[in-house]
Amino acid sequence: MTTAARKLGSESCPSPDTEPLDVEKIRADFPILHQQIHGKPLVYLDNAATSQKPRAVIEAITRYYESSNANIHRGVHFLSEHATEEHEEARRTVQRFLNARSANEIVFVRGTTEAINLVTQTYGRAHVGAGDEVLITGMEHHSDIVPWQLLCNEKGAKLRAAPIDDNGALLLEEFARLLNPRTKIVAVTHVSNALGTINPVRKIVELAHQHGVPVLVDGAQAVPHIRVDVQALDCDFYAFSGHKIYGPTGIGVLYGKASHLNAMPPYQGGGDMIASVTFEKSTYNKVPYKFEAGTPDIAGAIGLGAALRYVESIGLDRIAAHEHDLLEYATQAISPIPGLRIVGTAKEKAGVLSFVFDTVHPHDIGTILDQEGIAIRTGHHCSQPVMQRFDIPATARASFALYNTREEVDALVRGIEKVREVFA
Amino acid sequence: MSDLRDLYQEQILEHSKAPRNFRELGTANHQAEGNNPLCGDRFTVYLQMDGDAIRDISFQGAGCAISKASASMMTQALKGKTRAEAEQIFERFHKLVTGKGANGEEEELGKLAVFSGVSEYPARVKCATLAWHTLEAAFEGQPEAVLPDED
Numbered sequence: 230m231t232t233a234a235r236k237l238g239s240e241s242c243p244s245p246d247t248e249p250l251d252v253e254k255i256r257a258d259f260p261i262l263h264q265q266i267h268g269k270p271l272v273y274l275d276n277a278a279t280s281q282k283p284r285a286v287i288e289a290i291t292r293y294y295e296s297s298n299a300n301i302h303r304g305v306h307f308l309s310e311h312a313t314e315e316h317e318e319a320r321r322t323v324q325r326f327l328n329a330r331s332a333n334e335i336v337f338v339r340g341t342t343e344a345i346n347l348v349t350q351t352y353g354r355a356h357v358g359a360g361d362e363v364l365i366t367g368m369e370h371h372s373d374i375v376p377w378q379l380l381c382n383e384k385g386a387k388l389r390a391a392p393i394d395d396n397g398a399l400l401l402e403e404f405a406r407l408l409n410p411r412t413k414i415v416a417v418t419h420v421s422n423a424l425g426t427i428n429p430v431r432k433i434v435e436l437a438h439q440h441g442v443p444v445l446v447d448g449a450q451a452v453p454h455i456r457v458d459v460q461a462l463d464c465d466f467y468a469f470s471g472h473k474i475y476g477p478t479g480i481g482v483l484y485g486k487a488s489h490l491n492a493m494p495p496y497q498g499g500g501d502m503i504a505s506v507t508f509e510k511s512t513y514n515k516v517p518y519k520f521e522a523g524t525p526d527i528a529g530a531i532g533l534g535a536a537l538r539y540v541e542s543i544g545l546d547r548i549a550a551h552e553h554d555l556l557e558y559a560t561q562a563i564s565p566i567p568g569l570r571i572v573g574t575a576k577e578k579a580g581v582l583s584f585v586f587d588t589v590h591p592h593d594i595g596t597i598l599d600q601e602g603i604a605i606r607t608g609h610h611c612s613q614p615v616m617q618r619f620d621i622p623a624t625a626r627a628s629f630a631l632y633n634t635r636e637e638v639d640a641l642v643r644g645i646e647k648v649r650e651v652f653a
Numbered sequence: 654m655s656d657l658r659d660l661y662q663e664q665i666l667e668h669s670k671a672p673r674n675f676r677e678l679g680t681a682n683h684q685a686e687g688n689n690p691l692c693g694d695r696f697t698v699y700l701q702m703d704g705d706a707i708r709d710i711s712f713q714g715a716g717c718a719i720s721k722a723s724a725s726m727m728t729q730a731l732k733g734k735t736r737a738e739a740e741q742i743f744e745r746f747h748k749l750v751t752g753k754g755a756n757g758e759e760e761e762l763g764k765l766a767v768f769s770g771v772s773e774y775p776a777r778v779k780c781a782t783l784a785w786h787t788l789e790a791a792f793e794g795q796p797e798a799v800l801p802d803e804d
């Protein structure tokens with residue numbers, strides 16, 4: 230596009246989503262990025278493990294503790310009402326962010342792991358019986374395997390996993406073949422944390438629904454990177470963690486269709502989740518409170534709300550475009566390195582670059598890069614079945630966020646050269 | 654700043670590329686598996702004990718350079734030693750890699766002293782001690798090493 234055309238375009242259609250990111254401006258929002266590690270500027274490429282926090286999130290939490298802190302849903306006093314309102318405002322922000330029909334479909338939990346456990350222990354225990362099947366994929370995080378395994382062991386049900394191909398893409402025909410009348414629930418990751426693969430969730434939901442099977446989506450690695458619309462996906466449950474989308478740790482979200490949430494038994498018992506209690510019997514609060522026993526992470530929810538607003542203010546489409554550019558650039562930069570092999574080469578990928586390098590163990594790669602100020606993750610990434618599928622013990626993984634730059638990718642490439650020097 | 658070469662000493666790299674006594678031991682009467690779930694390192698240590706003496710020792714498995722070299726050099730250092738001697742060497746080695754050693758330690762450890770750089774890299778202590786914990790399990794007749802939370 231010529232400059233004139235771009236100008237014209239932006240005037241006639243002033244969508245911020247078409248402008249490239251001003252990365253330097255964004256980096257200024259993240260205090261932690263501006264430091265030296267082992268005498269080198271920090272290059273933070275471990276975003277799939279957890280993301281850094283913008284000042285807007287840190288300040289929202291501080292502001293809450295400095296001026297609004299009180300317990301919620303229980304006081305008639307000013308601060309309690311104020312804290313309750315801020316907490317519910319965060320819930321509405323999540324609703325808008327996921328495009329859920331109602332804020333009552335948003336349950337606050339500790340993170341993706343707790344969200345999945347909530348579903349296995351409520352919906353799962355109510356619907357999965359002896360001889361039934363739970364269908365997942367071969368690229369799930371342990372948190373979308375083990376809770377189902379516990380459920381299946383308890384009920385005498387069977388956990389089945391749809392296989393993936395050599396690029397790390399789901400074999401959709403195999404998945405479809407595994408759906409059968411015994412299948413009671415499907416659980417799939419939206420984006421794989423170990424491979425970066427983006428799963429065709431809309432298609433998966435369609436296939437499952439043809440069999441009347443509900444679908445839980447593990448969105449931990451998706452929400453920070455691609456636009457998610459739970460109504461368009463038509464999924465039954467959607468789980469994500471605040472800390473991977475620039476929010477605090479200790480807070481996460483379970484979205485569930487109201488029809489499911491209303492029918493499900495409670496998860497944990499305690500205060501806030503009840504309507505009335507006698508020693509004989511308790512009646513439960515309405516959703517989502519039925520699933521939120523005890524004093525929740527109020528500050529965490531408010532921090533998460535601030536994080537989602539921060540992401541909205543930049544625009545997920547721009548973020549996705551920026552990260553896609555980084556992924557392409559990095560893929561091209563590291564592919565020619567002799568002895569280096571990228572693990573996870575699906576056509577549809579988010580900003581995850583997993584690789585192995587000659588016979589050098591990823592752990593050694595991680596230590597050497599760390600000396601260069603570069604933070605990556607090494608190991609099995611809580612996805613041991615993925616490692617088994619590719620017959621490797623571990624990978625080195627660089628994962629990108631909106632504040633990463635091409636210069637940081639260049640530093641990664643230089644770091645890998647350093648690994649070669651040490652192990653030459 | 655610690656220099657990478659303090660960690661990845663020439664001998665460590667050399668042993669990681671060409672580990673010694675890297676085979677299954679047909680004559681073994683003790684063996685155990687050690688597994689670091691954090692990084693996927695996994696070794697089996699084989700022992701042929703003659704009374705209290707280590708007549709032969711070998712290992713197999715996969716892991717990072719530090720864990721592999723440590724296993725390799727351990728087998729070299731311990732062949733012909735008694736169990737008590739081996740345990741004393743591990744105690745010294747442990748102090749060395751955790752940086753708690755007295756100055757005399759390095760001399761007594763001989764070649765194993767090349768692991769002194771590990772103490773600058775706390776995340777890698779577990780790599781250096783994996784084979785040794787596995788050895789302990791083999792002495793005890795346990796099939797699998799239980800790794801301590803703190804090394």
Ligand SMILES: Cc1ncc(COP(=O)(O)O)c(C=O)c1O
Binds near residue numbers: 342
């Ligand atoms: C795909 C995926 N699912 C689930 C999780 C678990 O998230 P959390 O530890 O925040 O509960 C992670 C994070 O590591 C993940 O990457």
